[in-house]
Amino acid sequence: MAQIKTRELSAEELEQILGAITKADVKLTLYLEANMGFRISDTIRITRDMIANRRIQLDEVKTGKDNARVLTADESLTILNFMDSNKVSFKQFANTDDKEFKKYLATFSRKVQREIKTACEKVGIDSANVSTHSFRKFYATTVYRESEQDIMLVSKLLNHSSVAITQKYLGIDKEKLATFSFVGKGKL
Numbered sequence: 001m002a003q004i005k006t007r008e009l010s011a012e013e014l015e016q017i018l019g020a021i022t023k024a025d026v027k028l029t030l031y032l033e034a035n036m037g038f039r040i041s042d043t044i045r046i047t048r049d050m051i052a053n054r055r056i057q058l059d060e061v062k063t064g065k066d067n068a069r070v071l072t073a074d075e076s077l078t079i080l081n082f083m084d085s086n087k088v089s090f091k092q093f094a095n096t097d098d099k100e101f102k103k104y105l106a107t108f109s110r111k112v113q114r115e116i117k118t119a120c121e122k123v124g125i126d127s128a129n130v131s132t133h134s135f136r137k138f139y140a141t142t143v144y145r146e147s148e149q150d151i152m153l154v155s156k157l158l159n160h161s162s163v164a165i166t167q168k169y170l171g172i173d174k175e176k177l178a179t180f181s182f183v184g185k186g187k188l
Helices: 013-021 024-036 046-053 073-086 099-123 131-146 149-157 163-170 175-179
Strands: 055-059 066-070
Touching: 013 024, 013 099, 024 073, 024 099, 024 131, 046 055, 046 073, 066 131, 073 099, 099 131, 131 149, 149 163
Parallel strands: none
Antiparallel strands: 055 066
16 A cells, blocks of 8 residues: 655644644644654653753754754743743653654554544644644755755755755655756846
């Protein structure tokens, strides 16, 4: 059976889904993923202290590479207020290689995916190709568009090992590259 390709969300879909999520820990996870581009395995390791210090620095679970984000004071305050008013914090693990972390990640990921599906159904979005990774793709495409298509920036932020991976990730295929290889403006 072919695997369904996860798609990025539009800004409107992001708002609708986040608005329909009822569990605060899930909402925070997806909000952080959509706004920082971390994978769920890294997002659940973000601590209150990191948010308060306005610097998120993690060794990614999937790649082992260091990745960091800096928050403004307003962003930090918004997240801290949400965490405090909803009593949200993530369980901390000393080692991401241990069985307990992997079990927690698998269980939490299933919970988040169920919440995404339920939220999509509530707001009338087809959930067939929407997953936790859709929120990371939202981040990537948002940065790509808002940075005037700076693919190197997106590649660096996502910690991809090559720009080719980022191109594939953003859906920049060979057909699209061929279409824009020559724009045909001006006269000879």
